Amino acid sequence: MVVPAAGIVRYVVDDRLGLGNGNYAAAGLLAVAVLGVPLVDRTGVARSVWLLFITALAPTALVVWNNVADSRWPGVVGPAGVAGGLAATVAVTDLVGITGPAPWFDWQYVTSDPSQTAADAGLYPAIIGSVFVIVLVAVITLVVAIGAAVYLEEYAPTSGVAGAFARLVRINISNLAGVPSVVYGLLGLGVFANLANLGVGTVITAAFTLSLLILPIVIISAREAIQSVPDSLRQASYGMGATRWQTIRRVVLPQALPGTLTGTILALGRAIGETAPLIMIGVATTAFSPPSGLFSRTSAMPMQVFVWSSYPSEAFQHGVVAAGVVTLLVVLLTMNSIAILVRNKFERETH
Amino acid sequence: MSRDTTQTESSTDPTEPSTDTAGSGTDAADPSADADQLVDTDPGGGGLSERERRETAATEPVVTARGLDVYYGDTQALDDVSIRIPANRVTAMIGPSGCGKSTFLRSINRMNDLVDIARVDGELFFQDAEIYADEVDPVALRRQVGMVFQHPNPFPKSIYDNVAYGLRVQGRTDDLDAVVEESLRKAALWEEVNDRLDETATGLSGGQQQRLCIARAIAVDPEVILMDEPASALDPVATSKIEDLIAELAESYTVVIVTHNMQQAARISDRTAVFLTGGELVEYDRTEKIFENPESQRVEDYITGKFG
Numbered sequence: 272m273v274v275p276a277a278g279i280v281r282y283v284v285d286d287r288l289g290l291g292n293g294n295y296a297a298a299g300l301l302a303v304a305v306l307g308v309p310l311v312d313r314t315g316v317a318r319s320v321w322l323l324f325i326t327a328l329a330p331t332a333l334v335v336w337n338n339v340a341d342s343r344w345p346g347v348v349g350p351a352g353v354a355g356g357l358a359a360t361v362a363v364t365d366l367v368g369i370t371g372p373a374p375w376f377d378w379q380y381v382t383s384d385p386s387q388t389a390a391d392a393g394l395y396p397a398i399i400g401s402v403f404v405i406v407l408v409a410v411i412t413l414v415v416a417i418g419a420a421v422y423l424e425e426y427a428p429t430s431g432v433a434g435a436f437a438r439l440v441r442i443n444i445s446n447l448a449g450v451p452s453v454v455y456g457l458l459g460l461g462v463f464a465n466l467a468n469l470g471v472g473t474v475i476t477a478a479f480t481l482s483l484l485i486l487p488i489v490i491i492s493a494r495e496a497i498q499s500v501p502d503s504l505r506q507a508s509y510g511m512g513a514t515r516w517q518t519i520r521r522v523v524l525p526q527a528l529p530g531t532l533t534g535t536i537l538a539l540g541r542a543i544g545e546t547a548p549l550i551m552i553g554v555a556t557t558a559f560s561p562p563s564g565l566f567s568r569t570s571a572m573p574m575q576v577f578v579w580s581s582y583p584s585e586a587f588q589h590g591v592v593a594a595g596v597v598t599l600l601v602v603l604l605t606m607n608s609i610a611i612l613v614r615n616k617f618e619r620e621t622h
Numbered sequence: 623m624s625r626d627t628t629q630t631e632s633s634t635d636p637t638e639p640s641t642d643t644a645g646s647g648t649d650a651a652d653p654s655a656d657a658d659q660l661v662d663t664d665p666g667g668g669g670l671s672e673r674e675r676r677e678t679a680a681t682e683p684v685v686t687a688r689g690l691d692v693y694y695g696d697t698q699a700l701d702d703v704s705i706r707i708p709a710n711r712v713t714a715m716i717g718p719s720g721c722g723k724s725t726f727l728r729s730i731n732r733m734n735d736l737v738d739i740a741r742v743d744g745e746l747f748f749q750d751a752e753i754y755a756d757e758v759d760p761v762a763l764r765r766q767v768g769m770v771f772q773h774p775n776p777f778p779k780s781i782y783d784n785v786a787y788g789l790r791v792q793g794r795t796d797d798l799d800a801v802v803e804e805s806l807r808k809a810a811l812w813e814e815v816n817d818r819l820d821e822t823a824t825g826l827s828g829g830q831q832q833r834l835c836i837a838r839a840i841a842v843d844p845e846v847i848l849m850d851e852p853a854s855a856l857d858p859v860a861t862s863k864i865e866d867l868i869a870e871l872a873e874s875y876t877v878v879i880v881t882h883n884m885q886q887a888a889r890i891s892d893r894t895a896v897f898l899t900g901g902e903l904v905e906y907d908r909t910e911k912i913f914e915n916p917e918s919q920r921v922e923d924y925i926t927g928k929f930g
């Protein structure tokens with residue numbers, strides 16, 4: 272987990288920000304990670320929680336910092352409002368002495384394993400499982416969808432038998448977007464779990480199945496983004512003696528990326544909440560430890576929430592399940608905001 | 623007769639710095655006398671005297687068309703066009719809207735390949751190579767035949783990256799800074815943008831964008847530069863800068879320029895081709911001849927504004 276992150280940091284620091292040598296920054300991150308892990312372990316809070324915490328808070332802090340630095344005060348109002356509101360609420364409830372209902376969505380909840388007793392129940396393995404799967408889904412979908420959309424828009428023949436076939440494919444991609452998710456679950460079970468032998472209920476099977484589910488939507492948005500790149504830019508590029516691939520790589524894709532990312536973000540939101548296909552491919556409803564690798568069995572947040580909702584006890588019905596839904600939403604919003612930050616970065620660069 | 627009308631037309635046009643250039647070719651019977659007078663009045667700097675001198679020297683054709691037809695689906699855009707475009711000269715294409723001037727330019731660098739319904743018949747040569755032969759690589763061809771489009775189309779990248787684009791795709795990245803600067807200087811844009819080369823090109827004015835597109839086209843040092851109404855979005859000052867640039871370019875490049883501005887064609891070109899509706903090349907000759915004494919009545923009518 273840390274090594275690819277170091278690679279990304281190197282890239283960001285080096286190429287994007289131009290802040291001197293990215294290798295040092297990457298080495299710094301590695302050092303922080305290596306030194307930090309024992310420290311973090313001593314605090315008694317699991318590593319992954321720290322990771323989530325850092326990835327959620329660090330970008331927000333960065334945005335606030337940038338806004339302050341550029342004196343764009345409206346950009347600070349939102350975060351400041353949230354922080355101020357929290358502080359005010361705490362102050363007021365303390366003053367008035369209101370004791371709200373005992374919160375279920377708390378630190379213990381996100382850091383501990385599921386349990387038969389409501390008070391001890393936690394979502395930790397499912398959170399990690401879901402995040403793991405969704406990150407894989409994002410990577411698989413982006414690569415495949417951009418490839419497919421580029422082929423369909425820029426390379427596919429437009430006339431003759433081949434052209435008719437390409438048209439058929441286009442139409443059917445749109446149709447696939449409407450196929451119920453259980454069907455994708457069955458397909459995933461048949462193709463990935465059994466045929467390709469990737470294992471029943473494993474991270475990789477879940478990732479491929481959910482990727483299949485959202486691919487049509489992402490391909491459609493990528494195609495539209497590519498179509499919206501003005502033809503005059505392609506002509507300018509060809510006129511300069513660029514090959515087709517150079518034109519796509521240097522002109523079309525940078526322009527189409529923000530639109531594609533928007534579609535991907537929306538689709539990922541759908542994928543993270545899907546339950547039906549996960550049931551079909553045999554993802555565990557309850558796991559007591561987070562997945563350790565691509566081929567290890569996993570659980571996922573919606574699965575865990577689903578199974579808890581059938582527990583008869585009041586505490587589960589009204590406390591644990593609700594907290595699970597809130598966690599799902601928080602993780603989803605966090606991932607979306609990171610994705611939106613990334614997209615805005617691209618947008619600023621190309622316009 | 624054509625002369626009178628042309629002069630009237632030009633003198634009513636306030637945007638043209640030189641009002642009598644178009645008609646002055648009428649005295650070409652006595653070129654030496656005419657030349658002195660023109661050097662004084664011609665703001666383009668190229669000067670008709672030099673132009674005429676160059677005109678008399680024999681020159682190899684760079685682009686040769688024989689019986690060229692271009693179709694878009696069922697509509698014919700060019701009809702049996704035959705033309706020899708000489709090297710290191712400025713050749714102007716004039717004619718009413720929709721008569722196929724842009725189509726002709728796009729056939730030369732095979733940009734029509736990008737239009738699915740376009741079909742080309744007949745012979746078209748670039749130097750000795752048949753442009754539409756199977757073994758010709760359009761990418762290689764376009765590296766030698768640059769193009770400036772009818773509407774400015776800078777990439778939404780930085781000014782620097784726009785000019786460097788062609789060099790980068792062609793892998794000629796030595797000395798990039800110097801070539802970018804030189805190209806921007808030639809396109810009369812350097813002074814305006816040298817302190818903001820890393821800003822996005824879409825923030826430039828329309829005229830600046832068009833000069834950027836010219837800089838981008840000459841940066842890769844092509845043999846031929848095709849310009850499709852490069853000055854249609856420019857003010858008189860920028861236009862005259864572009865015209866100076868074209869005169870300068872003609873010393874080392876072959877320039878083919880489409881224009882709707884007859885005074886401009888008369889001022890800057892050595893030869894003029896007149897296309898008329900239906901995609902027919904009606905007359906092609908030395909510019910003075912076309913403007914002063916065209917063979918065809920239809921051309922005369924078009925030039926004097928009675929038609930088109």
Ligand SMILES: Nc1ncnc2c1ncn2[C@@H]1O[C@H](COP(=O)(O)OP(=O)(O)OP(=O)(O)O)[C@@H](O)[C@H]1O
Nearest residue numbers: 694698699718719720721722723724725726737772
């Ligand atoms: N991509 C295309 N598809 C179909 N028809 C086209 C296409 N491009 C041009 N044409 C047709 O070909 C004819 C010639 O067009 P062209 O653009 O060459 O005219 P033009 O002389 O450049 O006109 P203008 O002076 O207005 O630019 C027109 O009738 C036009 O409708």
Ligand SMILES: [Mg+2]
Nearest residue numbers: 723724772850
């Ligand atoms: Mg045109």
